[in-house]
Amino acid sequence: MLRAVLVDLYGTLVADDDVLVADLSARLSARAGVPVADVAAAWHAHQWAAGDVAHGDAFRTLADLTRATLVHLGVAFAVPVDVEAELAVLRAAWRRPALLPDAAAFLAGLDVPVCVVSDADRADARAAVALHGLTVRDVVTSEDVRAYKPRPEPFRRALDRLGVDPREVVHVGDSGTADVGGASALGMRTVHVDRGGRGLPPGVVASTVVGSLTEVRLP
Incomplete structure (x- = not known):
């Protein structure tokens, strides 16, 4: 579930x-x-x-x-x-980054809590989220946990904030190493958003690979 x-x-x-x-x-x-x-x-x-x-x-x-x-x-x-x-x-x-064209519709289509997990400084990530009014429950940054993905600390903080088990979560991200590798190591299902067609690093396997957020189909 x-x-x-x-x-x-x-x-x-x-x-x-x-x-x-x-x-x-x-x-x-x-x-x-x-x-x-x-x-x-x-x-x-x-x-x-x-x-x-x-x-x-x-x-x-x-x-x-x-x-x-x-x-x-x-x-x-x-x-x-x-x-x-x-x-x-x-x-x-x-x-003040540009909002990617598939992001708003993707978030709007989710009916479960969403937490942003970002390798960014707290003020910068929160400013970007606020700028575009992104509909998320929480934001966890590397600065919050004093560690960067693919280390487990950012993911674990997000799971704790949402009160969920890794097996109940899907992590969506564009980095094969930081996102897919880090989340998979904790037992999460993963969606690799491979916008540039770069593929995944050797030994890293995503649950799903898509070219854009419009292709994401979550269980």
């Missing part, structure tokens, strides 16, 4: 910052005279590695992790980076 739905925020309900990160990578690659793919790869590698160890007493907010990544890129490619200005642009986007 389905008693609740957990759903990712950025990249699932609202636009992610991929376009801004791609633009930043292109600008840095032009300054450094290196392929843009090298800068993009360095961005993601540093950000993911930093997030993997940022939990518990070692937790750092997404803004702090991003600041550190921007500093790292400047050093790695020997180019000037206006770290605070670049971070301000990203934070503005996190607080």
Whole structure:
């Protein structure tokens, strides 16, 4: 029996910052005279590695992790980076992201409680949810639990808030590693929203794979 739905925020309900990160990578690659793919790869590698160890007493907010990544890129490619200005642009986007066209109808069609589970700073995620008036029962962020998906802490906090068992829940998200991998490890059914057709990482299996939220059919 389905008693609740957990759903990712950025990249699932609202636009992610991929376009801004791609633009930043292109600008840095032009300054450094290196392929843009090298800068993009360095961005993601540093950000993911930093997030993997940022939990518990070692937790750092997404803004702090991003600041550190921007500093790292400047050093790695020997180019000037206006770290605070670049971070301000990203934070503005996190607080005012575009609503993805299938999100409102998806949420409106659910007849069980919904909790957003987001790897984001609390103020930014809640601002994005409030901006679009998203109809959700609660919002759990990485800052709330001092851990990032796919670690279990964000999912467990959401389950506790809704008072449900993992077997009674479906988690919907666009990240194969963070969303599908993390939720599956706790015994939840999962929906992978694979908008770009990237597929899932090796060893990760979703209950359902869809190209958009309009294709989601929940039990």
